[in-house]
Each structure stands twice: as C-alpha cells, then as structure tokens.
Amino acid sequence: MADSNVKVLGTWSSPFVMRVRIALHLKSLNYEFVEENMMQGKSELLLKSNPVHKKVPVLIHGDNPICESLIIVHYIDEVWTSAPSILPSDPYERANSRFWAAYADDKFFPTVRKVLVVSTEEAKRAxxxxxxxxxxxxxxxFKKMSKGKTYFGGEELGYVDIAVGSFLAWIKVIEKFTETKVVSEAKTPSLAAWADCFSSHAAVKDVFPDIDKLADFGMKLRAMFLKAAAATTTD
Amino acid sequence: MADSNVKVLGTWSSPFVMRVRIALHLKSLNYEFVEENMMQGKSELLLKSNPVHKKVPVLIHGDNPICESLIIVHYIDEVWTSAPSILPSDPYERANSRFWAAYADDKFFPTVRKVLVVSTEEAKRAxxxxxxxxxxxxxxxFKKMSKGKTYFGGEELGYVDIAVGSFLAWIKVIEKFTETKVVSEAKTPSLAAWADCFSSHAAVKDVFPDIDKLADFGMKLRAMFLKAAAATTTD
Incomplete structure (x- = not known):
C-alpha cells in the first residue's frame, strides 16, 4: 500500500519504535520513517504530536498522531484488518497476550535497563x-502460549512476539556488557530458538539494530546517566 | 445474567478492583465478589490465579483467570459484546482512550500515592x-474527549471514565489529608462536574468506597509504609 499516508517518528535504537515498524511491516504498509535525534533536541513535530510525554514512537496517520508503542500496535491491527492479525481473535488469548506484553514492559525491561545504569558491580550483578x-x-x-509452535502467537509472529522481541537487541547488549548469557540453549532453550526465528523474520530483520553499534550507544547512555546521577547526589 | 460464572478476587479499597466491578455492572452481569485481606495474607486462590504478580483484581471466568485491571476491562468488553460498549468503536478514539487510561495509571496515580507515603511536609507539598x-x-x-457531553466517553460512561474515575475516592482522601482541593469548580470545573456524575452513576455508586473509611485505611497504609521505609534506611 503506497498511499497509506503513514509516518513514524522514531529512533533506530528504541525497542518501542521497533515494535511499530514491525507491526507496519507485518501489514505490508509503506510509511515514512522520520529519525529523531533525542540527544540533540526533539523536533517540533514530535513536541506537537506527543505533547504529554514528548517521546517516540509516534505514528502519524493522516493528521492523527498516536502515541505509546503497544497502543500504536493495537491501532495498526484495528485499522488495517486484513490478515495477518497481530492480536489473536479469542478474548482470553487476547487478554493473555496483553498480560505478557505488560509484563515485558513493566517488569522485565526495567531490569534490563537497570543493568546498564547502575554504578557498582554489586548492583549490576543483582x-x-x-x-x-x-x-x-x-x-x-512461551512454552504455554506457543504450544510447541514457533512464536508466542503460534505459527505466526504476533503481539507478544513484537512486545518481547523488541527487547532482544538490548538483551544482547547487556549480555556483552556482563559477559553473561540471558537467552541461551542451556537455560532458556525455547526462548533461544524463538529469538533466532524472530530476529530473522522478514518483518523484523531490516529494523533489528546492529549489536555493536547499539552496544556503543548503550555505553554512551550509561556514561550520561552516571554523570547525571553523580551530579544529583553531590549537588 | 445469573449464570455468567464470574468471580472477582478483590478488596473494597482498591481502585483497580473497582474498575472491574464497574465494567461488570455496565454489562449487567452477576458475579461473586471474593474479598481478599491483603494485610493478613493472600488466599490460595489468588496465588494460583495470579502467580506472576500475586495481586488483585483477578477476574475468574469459568476456569480462566484474567489479571490486571485494564486488561480485564478489555476482556469484559470483548466477551460480553452486547451494548453498551465500554471502548469506543473507532480505532483512533480507542487509541486515545487507551492513551489516557495509561496516563492515569503511569503518570497520575503514582503522584496521588506519593502524597500519602512521603515522610516530610516539603515532599508532600511537592x-x-x-x-x-x-x-x-x-x-x-476531558474537554477534548467529551465534546461538551457528560463523560470522557461522550453520552455514556466508558473506558477512560472507568480508568480515571476509579481514582476519585483516593483523590478525596488526599484532599482531606492535605486540606487542598484537587478536583474543584475553580480549577477543574469540567472534571468537577464529571466527578459528580461518575460517582452517582448506577454502575458506580454501590462500589464507590466510603471516604472516611478509606481515609482511615489510607492512614494505616501510610503508617505501615513509613515504618517499613524507616527500617530500610536505618538497618
């Protein structure tokens, strides 16, 4: 669809932006990707489109801005209803999918982020x-939801795959930083197989960031965060 | 509907539990309410039904437990599709509704909670x-969404009304605690009028907690929290 009139405000490094792009790819939609440089300052368009949070991603569809990655994924699924569906059709499976996406956001990813920003080795280990x-x-x-199939969503990549899979690149960054495997054949064999399928999926591979580049970026963020934290505690 | 086979695990004081009950009332569903006493210990049924978070509310429909209040409200709306709908039908309005419900949970309510648990007057004022x-x-x-009508959802009480309105009783508690109005004719006239309609709505009034009782409970929670915080910092 060439005339879908869709724009995404985002950054290459954000897992939340990645979700929106994967959802658009699954629906075979063309869109304009507008790269924001959050370190140098936010664009007028971003500030106007997301005045409450001033964050990426924002999807702009026609004149309508939609904010917050999982809300955007819902929107994409509800507007472009042609197959494949991103959320399952059964209400209980939908509720389960939303539960695990919320778990990924509220419980899991904050711990991944913490590894990168804490200052002591002890806190990093914890x-x-x-x-x-x-x-x-x-x-x-995964084992419960996939029922032996490839994805959380079964045969096809779906909502929980997008929600959890978007964090895989950052997981690889902390694996590198701590020299410890998080997703591995030994401890999480099902997730390990899933991660390979997810990363190489046609809707994902072009937006899966280069890990060395992301790790460099992560170390810059870490340095900025530690500097800011030090300034706060010594003022 | 007498045979809807629905159970809610909850507490009388939780705004999140209130959401689930309002949604069930809007759909005219009968349900069994199982009061949990979180201070004395969680029931086996709660631990089994929500093993990840171990929190109320849980909706049990048949043999299926559904957790997390806004996910439960979605589930109720998707299973019992007879009118009235809780979420709007237009995808952009749905996205907007989800945005403001998330704002209420992630940005607004944490500040309400903070007023009750900080230890100094200065922190309380901040x-x-x-x-x-x-x-x-x-x-x-509210002004943008309601377009001059009674509710966030327009003529009928809907998703954002449930999400934000469930915090009204706790807002009244902090108004009492700080002797400062949060929702008032002077500063938020539209919200003030909406709050009156919300609290007296047929689906709400029976589960809207008594404010004096809730304030007493809030002061007990505050004392427990301050004691725990003091123990942590002096150990």
Missing part, C-alpha cells in the same frame, strides 16, 4: 540476577 | 503540586 529470573518466567510463558 | 498539574492535564483531556 540487576542481572533479576533479568535472568525474568527470562525464565518468559521461557515458561 | 507531590501535591504534581497531582494538581496532572488534574489540569486531565481537565484538558
């Missing part, structure tokens, strides 16, 4: 222990 | 300033 616990919870969830 | 800012943001959102 945060990493939480990440590893979360990965085991997700392994169990 | 938290209260955030609450008042949030109320003004919600006032503007």
């Amino acid at each position: 945060a990493m222990a939480e990440v590893l616990e979360g990965a085991v919870v997700l392994e169990e969830a | 938290a209260m300033a955030e609450v008042l800012e949030g109320a003004v943001v919600l006032e503007e959102a």
Whole structure:
C-alpha cells in the first residue's frame, strides 16, 4: 500500500519504535520513517504530536498522531484488518497476550535497563540476577502460549512476539556488557530458538539494530546517566 | 445474567478492583465478589490465579483467570459484546482512550500515592503540586474527549471514565489529608462536574468506597509504609 499516508517518528535504537515498524511491516504498509535525534533536541513535530510525554514512537496517520508503542500496535491491527492479525481473535488469548506484553514492559525491561545504569558491580550483578529470573518466567510463558509452535502467537509472529522481541537487541547488549548469557540453549532453550526465528523474520530483520553499534550507544547512555546521577547526589 | 460464572478476587479499597466491578455492572452481569485481606495474607486462590504478580483484581471466568485491571476491562468488553460498549468503536478514539487510561495509571496515580507515603511536609507539598498539574492535564483531556457531553466517553460512561474515575475516592482522601482541593469548580470545573456524575452513576455508586473509611485505611497504609521505609534506611 503506497498511499497509506503513514509516518513514524522514531529512533533506530528504541525497542518501542521497533515494535511499530514491525507491526507496519507485518501489514505490508509503506510509511515514512522520520529519525529523531533525542540527544540533540526533539523536533517540533514530535513536541506537537506527543505533547504529554514528548517521546517516540509516534505514528502519524493522516493528521492523527498516536502515541505509546503497544497502543500504536493495537491501532495498526484495528485499522488495517486484513490478515495477518497481530492480536489473536479469542478474548482470553487476547487478554493473555496483553498480560505478557505488560509484563515485558513493566517488569522485565526495567531490569534490563537497570543493568546498564547502575554504578557498582554489586548492583549490576543483582540487576542481572533479576533479568535472568525474568527470562525464565518468559521461557515458561512461551512454552504455554506457543504450544510447541514457533512464536508466542503460534505459527505466526504476533503481539507478544513484537512486545518481547523488541527487547532482544538490548538483551544482547547487556549480555556483552556482563559477559553473561540471558537467552541461551542451556537455560532458556525455547526462548533461544524463538529469538533466532524472530530476529530473522522478514518483518523484523531490516529494523533489528546492529549489536555493536547499539552496544556503543548503550555505553554512551550509561556514561550520561552516571554523570547525571553523580551530579544529583553531590549537588 | 445469573449464570455468567464470574468471580472477582478483590478488596473494597482498591481502585483497580473497582474498575472491574464497574465494567461488570455496565454489562449487567452477576458475579461473586471474593474479598481478599491483603494485610493478613493472600488466599490460595489468588496465588494460583495470579502467580506472576500475586495481586488483585483477578477476574475468574469459568476456569480462566484474567489479571490486571485494564486488561480485564478489555476482556469484559470483548466477551460480553452486547451494548453498551465500554471502548469506543473507532480505532483512533480507542487509541486515545487507551492513551489516557495509561496516563492515569503511569503518570497520575503514582503522584496521588506519593502524597500519602512521603515522610516530610516539603515532599508532600511537592507531590501535591504534581497531582494538581496532572488534574489540569486531565481537565484538558476531558474537554477534548467529551465534546461538551457528560463523560470522557461522550453520552455514556466508558473506558477512560472507568480508568480515571476509579481514582476519585483516593483523590478525596488526599484532599482531606492535605486540606487542598484537587478536583474543584475553580480549577477543574469540567472534571468537577464529571466527578459528580461518575460517582452517582448506577454502575458506580454501590462500589464507590466510603471516604472516611478509606481515609482511615489510607492512614494505616501510610503508617505501615513509613515504618517499613524507616527500617530500610536505618538497618
């Protein structure tokens, strides 16, 4: 669809932006990607489109801005209803999918982020222990939801795949940073197989960031965060 | 509907539980309400039904437990599709509704909670300033969404009404605690009128908690929280 009149305000490094792009790819929609440079300052268009949070991603469809990644994925699924569906059709499966997407956002990813921003080795080890616990919870969830198939969503990549899979690149960054595997054949074999299929999926592979580049970016964010934290505690 | 086979695990004081009950009332569904006593210990049924978060509310429909209040409200709307609908039918309006419900949960309510648990007067004033800012943001959102009608959802009470309205009783508690109005004719006239309609709505009034009882409970929670915080910082 060439005339879908869709714009995405985002950054290459954000897992939340990645979700929106994967959903658009699944629906075979063309869109304009507008790269924001959050470090140098936010664009007028972003500030106007998301005045409450001033964050990416924003999807602009016609004149309508839609904010917050999981809300955008719902919107995409509800507007472009042609197959494939991103959310399952059964209400209980939908509720389960929303539950695990919320778990990924509210419980799991904050621990991944914590590994990168804490200042001591002890705090890093503690945060990493939480990440590893979360990965085991997700392994169990995967086994229940996928019922032996490739994705959380079954045969096809769906909502929970997008929600959890968008964090895989950042997981690889902390694996590198801590020299510890989070998703591995040994501890989370189902997630490990899923991660390979997810990353190489046609809707994903072009927006899956380069891990070395993301790791460099992560170290810059870490330095900025530690500097800001030090300034706050010594003022 | 007498045979709807629905159970709610909850507490009388939780705004999140209130959401689920309002949604069930809107759909005219009978249900069994199982009061949990979170201070004395969680029931086996709760631990089994929500093993990840171990929190109320849980809706049990047949043998299926559904967790997380806004996910439950979606589920109720998607299973019992007879009128009235809780979410609007237009995808953009749905996205907007989800946005403001998430704002209420992620931005607004944490500031309300903070007023009750901070230990100094200065921190209490700062938290209260955030609450008042949030109320003004919600006032503007109400004006845009309601388009001069009674509810966020227009003529009928809907998703954002449930999400934001469930916090009204706790807002009254912090108004009492700080002797400062949050929702008032002077500063948020539209929200003030809406709050009256919401609290007296047939689906709401029977589950809207008694404010004096809730304030007593709030002060007990505050004392417990401050004691726990003191123990953590002096150990």
